[in-house]
Amino acid sequence: MNIKSLSTRVFAPLFFTLFSSTAMAGYPVNINSADAVELADALDGIGQSKAEAIVAYRDANGPFNSVEALTAVRGIGVATVEKNVEYILLEPAKPMSE
Template structure:
């Protein structure tokens, strides 16, 4: 049987863990913009993508311009349909804001 002190300690540990992990949950809630992410960020977020494939994504983007769709990732050597499909929840393409030419 737990004493009241043990309950309080357990409760405080749970609160501490939630406080420590909550910023990570906020980061994970927002998909990664594949057009602005670094190779390190891509490797950290995308399942099945290590440093080599992440650098290939960045190199492709540098040579060909920003990705217009997530399916375009399959044009990067080493990335297939299944890998892209598996990661669609974790990545996105953010359209840059339109600049009004009249201003």
């Protein structure tokens, strides 16, 4: 085994793990104003369809008043909320200008 094949076998998986979208999840996001793409990128265990469900729920029911209120969204459970609690911001959504 030469150095090139060894480095490819060792570093390539590490590189892809570090820079995959799953590894990049976990940064603060305002759930009352973020769009579905931002939610999916920021929150662990939230893919595009769950992020769209969060936005749809928010549009239909108004802003979230607590982090735990996310569990009212179909497909979002307590475990998902708990692993993201440090990244979920609850700032009020900015009103649309008239």
